[in-house]
Amino acid sequence: MLVCHCNIITEKEIETAITELLDIDAWQLIVPAKVYHRLAKRGRCCGCFPNVVETIIRVTENYHARTAGDAGDVVSHLDRVRGLRDQFGSNRNEGRTTSHRAA
Template structure:
């Protein structure tokens, strides 16, 4: 599935970039800009960033569930990520309605 129409980036490419970042440091905070930088791209309209955030959360959860990390560490890390998403949510900053997003 095509996630970023501006840069022609697929969901699979984003997932692979996230996994590569997690392999380097499993507990780093991954944000869309870091994913795009690893793909040697940059956000243009940034309308895809909410979907990229959802992909980051999903892939990170699956990565840590397959790892040897304790479940307590995984839950606390993902809860912090979700709290940041709620605190700095994309609706107010995106300047568009959320109806066009898949996530």
């Protein structure tokens, strides 16, 4: 599946980059910019970043579930991120008032 239309990056390429980063350091913080740097690309419109974050969370959880000896040590990051989205919302106005004008 094509995730980034600007750079023509597939979900498989992103998953591979995340796994490679986790192989280097399993507990590092992986963000979309780090994944794109690994792929020698850069975010252009950045509209794909929410999908990349979801992929990072899913792949990281699966990676730790495979490598962890005790399943109780694996924290469900996806549920925490979704909880934060519900708590803080996903407002696109960045806290600006309706009368705010950029120009």
